[in-house]
Amino acid sequence: MTVTRRQVLATSGALGAAGITFTGAVEELFGGSEPAARAAAAVGGTDGYGPLVPDPKGILDLPRGFRYTILSREGRPLRSGQGKVPGNHDGMTALPGRGRDELWLVRNHENRPTARNPVPAVKGITYDPAAKGGCTTIGLSGGKVRTERVAIAGTAVNCAGGPTPWGTWLTCEEDESKAGTNGYSKDHGFIFEVDPYRGRTDAKPFTAMGRFQHEAVAVDPHSGIVYETEDAFAHPFGLFYRFLPRRPKGGFGSLHAGGRLEALRVPGVPDLSVVRKAGTSFDKVEWVKVPDPLARQTPIRLQDFGKGGITHAQKLEGCYWGDDRVYFVSSYARSREGSGADHFGQVWSYEPRRNRLTLVIVFGPGTDVNKPGESPDNICLAPQGGLMVCEDGGGEQFVYGVTRRRRVYPMARNRQNIGTPQAPEYGEFAGATFSPDGRTMFVNVYAPGTTFAITGPWHRGTGR
Template sequence: MRRRTFMLNVSAGLGAVAVSGTLWRDATAPSVTAGASPYGPLGPPDANGMALPAGFRGRIVARTGQTVGGLRWHPAPDGGACFAAGTGWIYVSNSEVPLTGGVSAIRFRADGSVERAYRILDGTNLNCAGGATPWGTWLSCEETFRGRVYETDPQGVRAAVYRAAMGRFKHEAAACDPDRRCVYLTEDESDGCFYRFTPNTWGDLSSGRLDVLCGTGEAVEWRPVPDPNPTAIQRQTRHQVGAARHFSGGEGCHYAAGVCYFTAKGDRKVWAYDAVRQRLTSVYDGGGTLDGVDNITGTAAGDLYVAEDGGNMEINVITPDGVVAPIMRLSGQDGSEITGPAFSPDGTRLYFSSQRGTSGSVTGGITYEVTGPFRR
């Protein structure tokens, strides 16, 4: 694979959808509770085993091992994002399998039909989640010992680049903060940390500083990681700073309006880091309809959407007024998890995958689309 720096492209045609709405600006808001969904109750499962509210409909876009847009769809589809592309859009999807993981992309026409599909990263290891950048690239993260971050081109034009400065650890997800010009990173370890990478030049991730979140209460601070690329086992990034805050199984990560939301499946919490006040609180502590918190995304309307790893295979909405409720449920897929939730640029279509589908195997992955009157 060629190693060369991406040229910045911030045109609308390549840019990921910006979320700048009214997500809870006060990250000290009380934890949410189960309540009525803004879309109403779920109906019975459709022909694909998908239960949706009235006015919504779903379809299968791709299946592992089957051809979509000229490409054989990858196994174990995981983290994903949507990018504007001309009059249509692109959905990128990681493959969480060893050695051959990588990333695939599906390009959609304006009417939602598939134009073509192609690979944008090959030969990498357990690509789990990641994050979109404001300059229109996809950060694909390896969830493995000393995992790496690759910056990829959703258009499939430029070669992917390994971003060594972002550290070697069991990477999960990434979320860009354009206000402070940094990238937040989660770590899927039982004692994982929450990181912040600040590039020397915004838009160029080839060099910069990796910090780790520290503190035990709501007031937190950042301290530099001395060795972001450790070679000795005892020097793993999460163990290098004694005051580092630890989270059980860091998962999805999403930034909007001064707050970075991230999930920890072992803690069963959705955390909120208020980047303005440098305060950390949890906005969901379990006890509602949401279980197995995993990938997370949001909309300009201020809603968060959280996918379940297991549980009863739901995607739940968390509203700014403190309500959590299911907006989609898959039946007959108890051996799977929901991954890669992402909205199309116009906010009318939600894409996601069932990583192991009805078979419970990485060869049974299914990628879906839901359309309907989502709040935007």
């Protein structure tokens, strides 16, 4: 299959403001570990792992040599006996277990009040009985499912989140509804914590981390600072935040000690979409204290940040830590919806030690909605070097990769048609994550909610 859509990365147009430099940021993103990068470079030749092979079962197309296993599917019984597997599978992480071949998957369910398969309410770990979202955990041993249970319930629209250095999962609500709206009995828009090892759940929100439409988080393991993205649906769009905890050494529940929430300001740049040239860097970004993190009267993105305002971006989604910096994604920008410019997806990096923000890569342009490359969402670094991206756009849905040469290639295609033969629809991919040993990629399909384990010759790398 030839990839033609949005694999050409935007390289034209730049801002002429002071304090902007051009750097080779793409190599920083796709380097992977040094031994793995050398091994991948030795492969040479092709981009990716070859063309996708049609799945005779009509479920998941993969390159030759790769195989999938369905670990969990919406509507089937949970092994815990707590009810059915919830739907709307979204963000996910893979955390090592105690044994050599054991690990835990922690999976979000982006359920709204009308969800067909809600997260079952379980005594002691339910925040708001009226809310239908939450998390489930899957315990694996030797690659096989041993346990599957509810980890937290009664939260709203759990989209993404992020793992912590102390081995837990922070799950985020992409909903800022207040008590009394949408049938809810409590305020929403918070972050909660799940500990899969000990079966602990903190059904109390970390209120100091802000109440807004959270998407994802990433924790700096050196400082304990938590970076947060906001996927606001209406103009003015979301902000990029950092939370400076009072207990930076972490530990389960440590974020309840509070801290300071700040939002990113790039002087002279009110909207990140206007930055067009990959490699553009800003060396003097600012962090501004959020006036009211609980958004008691006014959503945070609409609050008064003083002289200079604040910097917004449309569809701030994936967020992760790697290579001593935090990466975050703007899935797209549309000027007709209020953004300053148009793009099909950006990946940004922020280096705390240098206080430097860099536009690493821009996807686009393109028009064929039946080819991969639109609207990057959940995102992760592959252990062999390179990038894995879950697509959330129109038409067919892919997991696609980006090589160190900035070539886009398909890694998986969802073949499960949830529409009709005349008007096919396909659920987006979400939650791509690798096992600690790098031998398995786990990924979700949003609808029908399905969790896959993908194994194969990952050691071949992703091309140069």
